[in-house]
Amino acid sequence: MGIFSDSLDKATANTFTRPVPKSPQAQMRFLVKTAKGTRAAAEALGISQRTVERYLKGQIKQPRPDLATRLVDEVRRRWQPRVRERAKRHAATTGGIVIETRARFGFSAAPGTTDDARIRLITQQLPPDYAARLLDAHTAGATDQQLQEIAAEGLQEIYFKDRGRRAPGLQVAFTDIDYVELDF
Numbered sequence: 001m002g003i004f005s006d007s008l009d010k011a012t013a014n015t016f017t018r019p020v021p022k023s024p025q026a027q028m029r030f031l032v033k034t035a036k037g038t039r040a041a042a043e044a045l046g047i048s049q050r051t052v053e054r055y056l057k058g059q060i061k062q063p064r065p066d067l068a069t070r071l072v073d074e075v076r077r078r079w080q081p082r083v084r085e086r087a088k089r090h091a092a093t094t095g096g097i098v099i100e101t102r103a104r105f106g107f108s109a110a111p112g113t114t115d116d117a118r119i120r121l122i123t124q125q126l127p128p129d130y131a132a133r134l135l136d137a138h139t140a141g142a143t144d145q146q147l148q149e150i151a152a153e154g155l156q157e158i159y160f161k162d163r164g165r166r167a168p169g170l171q172v173a174f175t176d177i178d179y180v181e182l183d184f
Contacts, residue, residue, distance in 0.1 A: 002144025003180050004151065008134070011097075011182040013076060015087035020072075020079050024063050027075045028055040034078045045070050091184035092132035098125050098183045099151060104176035105160075117173065122159060130154035131184065148174060 021027045028041070032052065035041040042049040047067065054060045063071060091097055099122070106117030126134075134150050152174035161167050 002147070003177060004144050004147035004182075005138060007180050007182045008138050008147075009076075011184055012084050012087065014183065015083055016080050017083055018080065020076055024061070024068065024071060025055055025058055027071050028052060030075055031071070031078070032056065044074055087184060088135050091128065092135055093128055095131070095184055096125050096128045097131040097134060098123065099155070099180065100183075101151075101180045102178040103174055103180075105155075106173040106175065117175070119176070119178070122155065124155060124159045126151070126154040126158060130158075148177070151180075 021030050031044065032038055032041045035044055038049050038052045038056070042052045045052070045067065051060070055063075062068075102119065102121045104117045104119050105122075130150065130153070134147060134154075137146055137150060152172055155174065156170065156172040157163065160170055160172055
């Protein structure tokens with residue numbers, strides 16, 4: 001995954017109302033319940049059905065590191081889907097998304113202005129229309145570059161152009177991203 005996809009997943013995980021199961025046995029129990037059976041859970045994890053049954057009985061306590069990561073990822077992906085959807089719907093309709101980033105921003109603007117790229121630390125609330133575009137693209141499986149372009153367009157309009165009140169011909173380039181954190 002990319003930096004934007006991971007940040008959107010982390011922002012979604014922050015909306016959970018209950019903690020994700022911690023022990024491998026509890027995680028496996030949840031996965032079997034949501035996958036509707038041990039065979040489907042085994043296929044989702046890429047292990048045998050018998051191994052899933054051993055986890056459920058408590059015969060295996062600690063998974064291999066690669067299986068532990070797959071198990072945690074699969075459980076987080078399926079954890080509280082209605083809470084996740086409600087948070088996304090709220091961000092896309094009324095709340096928007098807060099983006100905090102440290103990246104290099106370059107400009108192409110009118111003659112006589114500086115277009116030298118420089119690193120900026122920006123924390124900005126993107127309105128619901130950009131949040132909806134970002135979330136829809138993420139759900140549709142957009143690449144990290146496409147998500148970055150949507151975020152760049154939002155920052156260009158809201159932060160740099162101040163919603164159209166200044167710098168009418170400004171075009172922003174969003175590159176060399178140090179980090180991005182999203183929250184909704």
